[in-house]
Amino acid sequence: KQEVTQIPAALSVPEGENLVLNCSFTDSAIYNLQWFRQDPGKGLTSLLLIQSSQREQTSGRLNASLDKSSGRSTLYIAASQPGDSATYLCAVAGGGNKLTFGTGTQLKVEL
């Protein structure tokens, strides 16, 4: 059974700092890995999708990497802003695009 772990569970940083969120998974037989953002009381928004054959994806200040063989992914956020405050979830896709989620990292970016 696939298990996804995210560390740290919570993180507080000052505005402008670069930061890294970590995700690890136990079964390397995945189709893709996705990073989501969830704001309080809201649904999930897909940020980045890395296919199993890729090593990284970038969108604006976000960069996600994937090391499938070691079962790890990182989400790098550059020059963090208060608007980045949210919970970030990592999920890996098995067959049928079924996702297994981590429990998330709650990020707070302070002024």
Added chain:
Amino acid sequence: DAGITQSPRYKITETGRQVTLMCHQTWSHSYMFWYRQDLGHGLRLIYYSAAADITDKGEVPDGYVVSRSKTENFPLTLESATRSQTSVYFCASSDSRTSNEKLFFGSGTQLSVL
């Protein structure tokens, strides 16, 4: 408006009652999913559907029933609600021909079973 919509947004019901959560998407996505989100467990897959009239169990299907007679709708029914089914329920869809497509989520239904 295009997108994926869930209703109701909030629901309070009593133990033993039947309740149906609705999900509608306008993209004609083939795949649809129901997840529940609980503190300490994250999101867990309840049921999913690869196409109309095709559904399958996820990780936590007990106590739930789904149907998909039309591509755009994927209702989730709790046949006899229990307190352990108090949760936030999310519907999602994707157009997965290659299993490499992003998932799009609805805003969720917060269900309380008293």
